[in-house]
Amino acid sequence: MRTLRLDIEYDYTFNLFGLVSPVKEYKLAWALNRLFDMRLAKQQDLYYDLLGKxxxxxxxxxxxxxxxxxxxxxxxxxxxxxxxxPFLLPDIKEYDYVLQISGEMQLLYPPSFISTLLATSLVQYIKQFDPLTLKFKENLIF
Known part of the structure; x- marks a missing residue:
């Protein structure tokens, strides 16, 4: 019997940032909205069922x-x-938050994006990651 295999290639063309911040997520979202004139809004929480465990x-x-x-x-x-x-991305468990920017917006934010975030007292450290280097990058596909 012939076996068919489904190969799927996901699109990882987005900017990914890890943020260290001691504040709650709603306060960080509020600060990002004010700094970059955005409208980050709370969505339904993501549920990952890990094989019944x-x-x-x-x-x-x-x-x-x-x-x-x-x-x-x-x-x-x-x-x-x-x-x-118990992390979304266990590869970067040292970071409290993950910021994902995809589409044309990633081209609009210049390198000063990181320095602007660090200028606030809410973000202690930020680092950009290449999603292809992460072991659990599939957790970011929706």
């Missing part, structure tokens, strides 16, 4: 325009979890 719940903020999407995720799972690594 446990559920990973991730806080999710989103701003959609005609040509781009900006997403802010809390990297650590909400609530108690029995998972060994």
């Amino acid at each position: 446990d559920c990973l719940i991730i806080s999710n903020y989103q701003y959609i325009t005609d040509h781009s999407i900006i997403r802010l995720f809390k990297n650590k799972a909400l609530g108690p979890s029995t998972l060994k690594k």
Whole structure:
């Protein structure tokens, strides 16, 4: 019998930033909205069912325009979890938040984007990552 295999190539053409910030996600979203004239809004939390073992719940903020999407995720799972690594991206567990910018908006934000965020007292550290280097990059596909 012949076996068919489905190969899917996902699009990882987005900018990805890890943010270290001691504030709650709604306060960080509010600060990003004020700094960059956006409208990040709370969306339904992301639920990852991990093969019946446990559920990973991730806080999710989103701003959609005609040509781009900006997403802010809390990297650590909400609530108690029995998972060994309760993170959206365990590769970068040192970061509290993940900011994903896709579409034309990633071209509009110059390198001063990082320095603008660091100028606020809400963000302690920020680093840009290449999504292709992350082991759990599939968690960012929606």
